[in-house]
Amino acid sequence: MDGGKKLIELKKVSKAFGDRSVLDQIDLEVFAGETLVIIGRSGVGKSTILKHVAGLLFPDDGEVWVEGQEVERLSETQLNELRKKMGVVFQYAALFDSLTVFENVAFRLLRDFHMPLDQAVRKVEEKLDLVGLKEVPLDLKPAQLSGGMRKRVGLARAIAHEPEIILYDEPTSGLDPVSSEAINDLILDMQKKLGVTSVVVTHDMHSAYKVANRIAMIYDGKMIGSGTPEEIKDSRDPFIRQFVTGSVEGPMPIR
Numbered sequence: 316m317d318g319g320k321k322l323i324e325l326k327k328v329s330k331a332f333g334d335r336s337v338l339d340q341i342d343l344e345v346f347a348g349e350t351l352v353i354i355g356r357s358g359v360g361k362s363t364i365l366k367h368v369a370g371l372l373f374p375d376d377g378e379v380w381v382e383g384q385e386v387e388r389l390s391e392t393q394l395n396e397l398r399k400k401m402g403v404v405f406q407y408a409a410l411f412d413s414l415t416v417f418e419n420v421a422f423r424l425l426r427d428f429h430m431p432l433d434q435a436v437r438k439v440e441e442k443l444d445l446v447g448l449k450e451v452p453l454d455l456k457p458a459q460l461s462g463g464m465r466k467r468v469g470l471a472r473a474i475a476h477e478p479e480i481i482l483y484d485e486p487t488s489g490l491d492p493v494s495s496e497a498i499n500d501l502i503l504d505m506q507k508k509l510g511v512t513s514v515v516v517t518h519d520m521h522s523a524y525k526v527a528n529r530i531a532m533i534y535d536g537k538m539i540g541s542g543t544p545e546e547i548k549d550s551r552d553p554f555i556r557q558f559v560t561g562s563v564e565g566p567m568p569i570r
């Protein structure tokens with residue numbers, strides 16, 4: 316996929332929260348049609364990267380480009396247009412507690428795409444089926460669902476409007492192995508059947524190896540390495556090795 320069209324690009328993006336620097340001149344690119352998986356320890360800034368791509372946060376320094384546009388320079392209307400082409404699966408489901416399953420999944424279909432209700436019902440049922448929630452009553456509230464079910468409702472909501480770009484933040488965390496595998500298959504299907512471009516943040520190396528065209532590792536606010544799943548598996552970088560093998564032998568390598 317290298318050499319294809321760059322759909323997402325972070326150019327030397329820096330971001331601090333207060334005096335805590337989180338992203339330090341990070342460069343990242345995602346080509347059209349590929350699935351890039353971002354790995355890295357808790358707190359290194361993975362979710363922060365996704366929020367920059369989604370236009371929910373803006374860099375202190377550097378630039379974020381999506382589909383040939385610099386996100387920070389877009390007007391509110393243009394940003395909304397760009398967001399219509401994106402689906403975001405938030406790390407903690409982030410469902411609207413007062414809305415039903417149907418209203419959550421259909422939210423953008425109704426608000427942003429003005430879809431007629433009967434059509435929205437069909438879409439919602441189709442997407443819930445895709446995430447393995449065919450049987451779930453549409454009128455339940457999030458509080459009546461298990462954590463894993465909420466997660467999958469969040470996924471259904473992110474893909475409901477059939478976006479070109481999907482950002483998945485820990486899509487399989489907290490799911491049982493069978494549901495996780497179904498989500499991995501869903502991510503692969505979205506890419507193969509619909510040509511979606513995806514960025515997946517995960518701690519789950521099985522999932523990373525399965526869905527990634529490329530894997531990028533973030534450490535200390537920087538991208539310290541990227542490669543195909545095979546290259547990452549065989550990496551000699553001690554940080555990457557330690558992360559992907561989960562090894563706790565010996566001291567943490569000094570960088």
Ligand SMILES: Nc1ncnc2c1ncn2[C@@H]1O[C@H](COP(=O)(O)OP(=O)(O)OP(=O)(O)O)[C@@H](O)[C@H]1O
Pocket residue numbers: 332333337355356357358359360361362363364406
């Ligand atoms: N809105 C915010 N205000 C202040 N600090 C923030 C904010 N968002 C993130 N941070 C801080 O930035 C750092 C990176 O957070 P981020 O959520 O991107 O990490 P992460 O790599 O996704 O971690 P995890 O694997 O645990 O989800 C953390 O130290 C976090 O406390």
Ligand SMILES: [Mg+2]
Pocket residue numbers: 361362363406484
């Ligand atoms: Mg996170």
